[in-house]
Amino acid sequence: MRNSKNFYPDWINAPPKPGTYRSIFKWGDPDGFKHPNRRLYEMMKERFQMTDSDFYERKKEGNKQVFLNQPVKLSGDQINRLFDFVGKENVSFDDYSRVKYANGKTAQEVMDLRNGICKDVPDLVMHPRSKEDVQKIVKYCNKQQIPIYVYGGGSCVNFGFKAVKGGVTLVMNTHMNRVLEFNETNQTITVEPGMLGPDYEKTLNKAPGLFNARRRYTGGHFPQSFEYSSVGGWIVTLGSGQESSYYGDMYDIVLSQEYVTPAGTFKTLDYPGTATGPKVNDIMKGSEGSYGILVSVTCKIFRYMPENRQRFAFIFPSWEDTVDAAREISQGEFGMPSVFRISDPEETDVALKLYGIEGTVIDRIMNYRGYKPMKRCLFIGHSEGEKAFAKSVKKKVKKICSSRGAMYITGYPAKKWEHVRYTDPYMREDFNDFGIMIDTLESAVTWDNLHNLHQGVRSFIKGRSNTICMTHGSHFYPQGTNLYFIFIAKMDDIKEYKEFQEGIIEQIVKHGGSLSHHHGVGRMFAPWMENHLGKVQMDVLRSLKNHFDPNNIMNPGGTLGLDITDDEKRFVR
């Protein structure tokens, strides 16, 4: 096919070989693939000034077997004790396990693994079977000052799994993935933290068969990482799902939690509301394993009524009009859409290309009616809930959009988006195979600062030639939203990537965005945390750390910026 007009890259279509680096960094199902379609391929060549020849050979595929030249530093005595706690069959210290469970899905980790680089691995990987196992491990490791890291579903994008001080990593999704209680009267479910998204959702959808429930339920939490993230991970990193505008962030969905910490085991209260002082439940949300280990969680659940879903999509004449409409919807007090997503002109442009709308009759109508490329913006959404409610939300959304000059373009784009909502990350491997970097950063912002943040970050990214910057607003609140920046460029040098990415973070902070809306902090944002919170508030988090974990064995080495040195801190002026 080479040199022909119809050249199309030879994307990898086979699962990675077991034991390879690629089998660790590849997204999702080993047998799952989603390749850039021909339109996207053509666009990449155009935008990155590449030619077919750049796609003849794949680079650094990571097909080597994982090899680690790093001895286990625990003593034989310690290892034997740890064996005793969970059974020998639930402990491993082969190179592959140590590397696998120390890596999440950041662009940098993927680049490193492609180069066979992996530091910061645990000495031992353990698969606890129960709260009691975790209690034994924490008690012993605290005495022995052995660091403990926790691995949930594996989709972390902030170096949360890096076992920078060695020690043990606990994998929660192997055994601790069970339902502990289903309570239909209170509309709650209690599960172990290692349960993955699809299992959680299926359990709730099938409640009538499983628990003799009168209805079907949903968890209402659907992050892009849904298929490979865990309920516990959602909570300890403060995740938000794609339908959070209606169902709430995990912060809102969690009713109570049970933790094992060096300072003791406790379960927070599960009243629907109390006025009995600062809520320990809140204190633990977002603690990212640095205060203790989540061993069970009670979540609010919702009625599963997909038959009531109302889809809609609009094209707006400008980004300003789109944002105005989104704000009016968020503050309008008629109920919120669940999926609620506005794309800036560049993202709209790419989306229309990928969906095959560019050049069609619809495109001509849009142009004729004044919705010009690189001005026009796409808004897609759903409403959920009770039937009349969902309908009335859609009706009201249509009215508001229309009053801001938008054209209704049916529910089709929303439906189209639904099909790819979890699969887009699969394309990253294809991009990377040919030296193209794709990454994202996101930031919460109040309405009055939205354009400033958008422009500031965007002009930095666009300041680099041949770089795509797509932005969407998602996760809406009456007071603001989240801006999600996707940047794509031909770039395979780790150092260059790291500098570029840090530059974007700097711009986010400089323009008043929050350091993270739903990706957590981990070790990636840690250097900016003191700048973000101020020293007095950082001291509050540190004092809690010191209370729960005086020996600093819980996820030590940077997480949340709790134990980094002054030299490592980054301040933005």
Place this chain on the structure above:
Amino acid sequence: MRNSKNFYPDWINAPPKPGTYRSIFKWGDPDGFKHPNRRLYEMMKERFQMTDSDFYERKKEGNKQVFLNQPVKLSGDQINRLFDFVGKENVSFDDYSRVKYANGKTAQEVMDLRNGICKDVPDLVMHPRSKEDVQKIVKYCNKQQIPIYVYGGGSCVNFGFKAVKGGVTLVMNTHMNRVLEFNETNQTITVEPGMLGPDYEKTLNKAPGLFNARRRYTGGHFPQSFEYSSVGGWIVTLGSGQESSYYGDMYDIVLSQEYVTPAGTFKTLDYPGTATGPKVNDIMKGSEGSYGILVSVTCKIFRYMPENRQRFAFIFPSWEDTVDAAREISQGEFGMPSVFRISDPEETDVALKLYGIEGTVIDRIMNYRGYKPMKRCLFIGHSEGEKAFAKSVKKKVKKICSSRGAMYITGYPAKKWEHVRYTDPYMREDFNDFGIMIDTLESAVTWDNLHNLHQGVRSFIKGRSNTICMTHGSHFYPQGTNLYFIFIAKMDDIKEYKEFQEGIIEQIVKHGGSLSHHHGVGRMFAPWMENHLGKVQMDVLRSLKNHFDPNNIMNPGGTLGLDITDDEKRFVR
């Protein structure tokens, strides 16, 4: 009128004399009165087995001038320094001020004041003018180990103002009651904590005139104490308003807060949502002055659209049906009513009597249709928000109630309730004047435990002969509600009252209710806090206390149970 058929007590109808105990404990406006009407008077005689003669003479009216035999314990040096910080005109240490600002509105405080008893007063009362004043005071008092208490609006019902260690009390509503920023784009307002409810609400209602806003707004927070409570008090005690089912509790309404603590001054982040670790904003909510002093607060505001309000009321055949309907409404995902209030049979009975419905045609229709006295239950409510939304909530509520056998009785009772929503507390003085005690306790509960808690507490209260126990559910969530117990009895002995009240708290705890849903903890519930939270979680709150306030000068002496002895703790088995 004595001995005549038409005897009606000589309720006090004149404002208390300045400087008297009565002027301190009297609820609300000195010129404001609401007397029991004739129907209520007749009912009291019947229920408490009293006769007209019991109402001939008022007892312990508290008309004496406040007299305090308690020297100021601060040194002349200290007093002069404190003068310097706020200006001499903003400091007082007369007996009256010291007693006034050390008392809230508990039944016990009122009884004590009627008897001229008041311990636990501050040495000095100060009226800070600004954050800077507060900073100077906190810094100096921390060095000098002088305790600091805070007084907001004065409606505290848990001994939160008791200056048990002496020192100074800061009165926030004198000067620190201003608007700092109004932000229409974000729908937020930033105010000082001493602003009282009516001022806050009026400011928002009049936003077009005051801030050139395009709309009118509301704070959405309307506790019964609305007229005499402060925005800051609402937050630090985790208050809920009568419309919280729609607008949320203060916990939800606060976006960010600024505190002055011995460990430093800080303002929490005001992003609509973040994933940057445990939220210091949450850690401070409900801290009741024991971590630091709230000096400014940014709240979410809502569109003020009273023209959209939809009122409704229903009579149900039984309490079980009423609770079922309330749960279906709360979990139905069509939006929530704002006022949402279900009365148990005894409260319904009293309400129908007071509203003059007993014995009328409506009463006969109710009886004819099977809604029997002491079985039937009243449900009243509003819906708010956008017009079609409010209408559709009402429509759906009607449908659900009707399916549970309820009869729609128009919006009239809801309107009637609106007129008395803030005035009922005025009757307490009349009751007390004739030796009748009225008090309340409230408790959050999940749906699956509601009947157990209701029956358990109710049977304890009814176990005392001639005692009224009225219960309503208010403040609804998908997972449960709040039960509000009102108990009235002929009782003027403090010791008897205290034992009875503690007995009720014990029953609440024993039956799995939360210690407080929206009245806070203060010193009243402090003994049960460790039982409520468990030692491990109490230790978390204590470690925060120790971080913010290592010298224990912030609201010391029991608040939240942070610094009580093991002997003072109460455990329920």
